[in-house]
Amino acid sequence: MGQSVVHQKYKLSVVSGGKLVLPRASNRSCCNKSVTLLTRDETCVVVPFNNQIKVYSLETSQCVKTLKFANNAVLSRLFLGADAASICDLALGDLTLAEGGTADGAHSDDTFDFSVITSVGDVVVLNYKGKLADEPKVIQLGTLQPNEQVVKLFRFGGRVSVLTSEAETSATYTYRIYSYDNSERKLSERKRFEHVLLSAWSSNDKFLCLLAKGQNSKKVLYLEDIHDQIDSKTLPLPSIASASASSNAHFATVMALDHQGSQLAVGYASGVINVINLTDQSTRLLKWHIDSVLSLCFTSDGTYLLSGGWEKVLSFWQLSTNLQQFLPRLNGVVVDCNILHDKFYSLGLQFADNQSNSDYQLLLLNSTDLKSRIAISGPLCVFQTAVRDVVYPVSAVSSKASASSADLQKANKKQQRKLLKRRRQDFSSVFEIQPSTKHLYFPHTSAVQIFDFYKNEQIHYQYLASGLNNSMGKVRSELNLKDPVIADVKFTKDGNWMISYEVEYPPEGLLSSNDFSHVLKFWRMSASGEWELQTKVLSPHGLKTPITSILVAPRSVNNSLGCLTSDNNGGLKYWSFDEVLNNWALSKVAVPSVNHFSNSVELAWSLDGSLIFHAFDDKVTVIEFAAFKKFYEDSAKALNEFTMDSAIQSIMLVNDSNLIVATQTSLNSINLLLGVVESSFDLYPFVNGVYKNGHASRLISCDEKNGRVALVVNHKTLDAEGRPTLNYASHVLVFNSDLSQKLGAFEHDEYISCIRWNFDTDFIFLDTKNRLGVVSTTTSPEMLDEVDKEGALDQLASNEFEIELQKLTRAQKAQGLEPETDEKEEALLDFINGDKSGKLINMNSFTSMFENIENVQMDTLFDRVMKVIT
Template identity: 50%
Template structure:
């Protein structure tokens, strides 16, 4: 590596990923949740994400335009720093032909040109709203008049106050006139043509339904729910709980979906209803076609049902990827837009949007972002209502309090571990995320999901789970790794036995080996190993072999008892076989297990608890020098449990324990550089999970370390979740110099090397970023200039080395310059002292004179 390479400039940029947002999903009173829309020519499908707006072509299925919020200082300020949420999208509100208008929940109206380049100065207007009032929907009329619907949490907690305003924009002035107020709304819906709104509300301890004509400003019909639900007034509360509503474009038909699975279609004029029975759990979404001839319904079964209302005949679109939480007719009835929620991931709210051709029900566009599975719940998206209480749902009785419980749990959790696991294919550079029983393949550079494949068999793979089936726990994929040649994918999963049995706690573990040809999309299973390390013994670490061992077609697995096994592909048997193993040699369990492998394949480094052993790969026993030199150490005892190890070159092994980050020179057998990291990473991850926050560039040997910190001062009453900041620190291989330090304004869950020149990271908002030296022009638009390194690296390093007296108080971080990490700057002029400094000194201390002991101490100190 040339000297110039040391001074290559790293940059941090958030350029990919993001979560699909259903803005109205967080408000339980809205039956219609999605805001995705079509352009007037029906050629483009507009999908909102939490960090961008993406526009897809309905003809080619490709993303044709991305409007990243980070590319505009104003949008970045609104959506990222002030945490405003997108409420609705309008294509008519702006007078310009190619303008897209975004409405935020706090009343901002933002006009963007969606065909040209994202302008740096979008037009922003502001509505004057009361405190606590939130924008929900904009209604558009054919004569270019507009109304705004706002909602506000009412006095009863689960009920809302609705207000409808007339909206007029004259140049830079916004005028709103209040036209209608409705209190104690429990559930609402509106027609496709924005003519009617129907609300279920509480009145004198009874539930009433009111249908209001938005443009005629009059109540069309108001009646008590009791008067129409006599036909199925069973004792069960789920048969009386309305879970979804829909009204047709003429205001003559109203559909009510109940938690019991029944759909009641009412004729508004005479309140005569008929019951449609097929669903066997809560009806989560309803929608009429534009002509009112068909009713669409969806729920837990992962099936979209079409009811022909004139004949009561039924058609189905089964085997959808998630439960149907929203369905609407778009483009004059030519398309159906579905919002699906993947409830199998309990720690994050994952949505997928599908645009269907109404003529033949073929998929025109399918959209979702990265689908990581975090170790702890990261958001407070409410789970859909079900007739049965499960982890994946809320019941009728607890629907009003479950969200509050979840919010309080998040606020109390000071030591949450939000890390996730992922694997990068060395050849395609695609990222593979384990997602419940499946693995998602995500292309970082195209910013698209490439593939989603179920790799573990479970009920959820083939059909939707309903009622008590929701309690059946499907297998979960815990890890995915690749061989160095990218030809083999290895997945590791855990199987859960049925509950309430004597064997319910006996988990099963499977190791699977997959391969695929270039022309195939699915990976094919070649070998499956059940309980690879024995019954009830989990695999804690999987490490692919270097290219020098069996052409890279081999892996090491380690368990929590200290056992090791080497597996390799046998060309003769066309199968994976167990070749070598060491039996557990420790008398206790530990999840702090790490592995590293020398490039020539001769040595294996096995970290178990606080012990580091060096093994000879040939004999699979402790390494002993052939020359008989006993000075070469084959075992180290470190200050605390080993969390991660990276062999960065032939001589340096970087080891992260709970307290320190150290570089061990293997030739000298001593620790050459060491930093205390305990004050900064304590409690931010579970034991053994720091491995997900450390990555190594195997070409240059550079190490990237992520440090997450919770911001105490940013925790306000109106904040749903705690606020975090992360710093990515890049070190030289021996930890002697710090190449760069970058701030990211969110918790980073995973960092990995892309097998090229860059590190890729993922945060808890599912945004993907890059820390690297090569950023192409498309990505350059998303670069966070504030977090970039100064051009003059040497002056930056000098400035860092001069900073003294860094405070160790982690929680009291006010700004990104005072994160109290500045002493981890690799400046080795002053001797660094920590727990590791004296470890070697105490290994042979018997019969040592006091003056000799004093000399040893002085050697370490000076």
């Protein structure tokens, strides 16, 4: 074991993932939620994520460039960290140039610069082709108020104006328009608007419309020519004649303004759209939506209006005839729609059924055929508890998946208070890795998202359960109907079969509302790449009885075409694939042997398939698989049961000799040959009360090839005065198979919600910002993200090889081949006392190689290294 410690040193890095952001989604007053940028040649689109900026080719639908914030010190300082800014706008060209450089068309077509405008007023100039500059240009637009944030930057005819907002309450904002002087690098305030409810601007950056509360709480419209101070209007908002006394009929949710500043569309929570002619103030109503209108957009010539909402349908209104066309069956609620240069429709979709996170997808449609489309999103994760800053779309009714007009006043503060006070901060999640393709599978409400970790792209999104949400959108009271939820997925060792477990929920408010249905499904991979349902089992452990754990059989049992399922009453069942019936069937049953219920149930299986370890509550029972009953049940001396100190959270059989058992209070390694606990560590301060029963198993994983164990410890960060904050940090600890040595200890700046072994040499983890990281022994450029891999070896000449190798050797000696830990980390994690690894290779081992190294071929040098090592 000591030798492998020397040669395989672990590293932690954030590699891929990330969350697509709609930068203005958290600002309720902004009607334009998403930010995208079409390049000058109109072949690519630039899209911001929370950890990177990605460039997609519109021809191939592939990501062609990734600008990762972590690869650059300047971008890391601006966009990562506790007090990081967000991207609020993107603009073509270099805004830091002199006055002439800001006008559209002032650059030649071979210029690939674009400017990123941050919420605090910084401008960063990047390039969407070529290498990311080490020191990108950064300027400050000007000084802003403490709580003021940039919303949008307008350019028209060489002039630059900046729109900012400052929250007054959860529903009203103060807006300011500034003129930007490029030569003096300062902002001068032109106009201020208070008590603003909604803001919208024309897509040609010329006109701005604000809906605000005026005197006596009457709503007024401010229409501004952004670059002309003289041309401005103040109009009353025309009231809608409505028979309904509901406040939804008067609650405006979204607005849109056309290119000429002559037409304004206002969408209401009742589903009505009011199209106002601003020249004569005449109005007409468009009625089709039956819940809140969430997005509106005019085409450039003003002849069509696009609208979207909870129905998951994009509606095209021909304004001259009021006729409609539809684009139905979209994946999510349409919270934003925009038009890019008349060629593409950009739709912001939200998967509103996931109440634990704001899951967005950007859909780009070709405006000519509506078929050529690019769907852009990061990993879609469902967390046990709602994470910070979740934004729910507005609806006519209050539900768990939406915010009503009454909720807007209190939603944000209420969520903050709840997060600070809650004792159980369980943000754990579920994902599984398919053994053959190494794709990541994220259960996502009624579907599963298949994600390629290495390409950092979604491969497929497939519904596994049939519900209302799959076929159509849910509106009004339907929002309280909960669709089936995929609770877990597992794969056979060859990756050809997928096992899914789903829970179906009855409607709320009934006597049977707590009678959940449980379904086990077995899926086969088809030739087309889709999973096809082969077997469906209703109530696999009896009516209302949940499945608490699923364990796939090792290859030695029916070539892994089998699985164990357990329930919360001690019952155990074995399912296997029958070649004759060409179906899955129940093969063995062990009836419940206890008289109480527990969700702390875990399973482990020996490699030869002979023994099963069944952990229930605080006991581990050894079961003989052939007889499917307790091992040596009649013998009093047999080691067939272990009682632990508290409820068991996870068990793993390592190298067929050690049983790793994590309880609510401790992490233990039991030597099965001797029947004794070899190592034990105190986990109580980190696990007790924080995770729901059984969920701590999501934070422990085992490398089945060499028996190494990875453990995640999450904790709240403290402020300067030692009080807990809403921010989290985590540690990943890697041990050898019997927990006697700590092989690595790493810090991560965010809460880790799940960690899994990737059937190779690495552990892959997911954090609450939807980022994917790796704890790896490999140093390939695909895996390590924090080092800029472009041109890393370009400067290394052949005669410098000896110098570089000596540097590495000196560094190894200085580190003593021990895990990197500092005093602060040791103080925090003082419950771990790993032994130091023995040094099998030292500086003198390679001395003979350097005596005659000139003109030596690379393969000869490799042979010499191998001789020393072996």
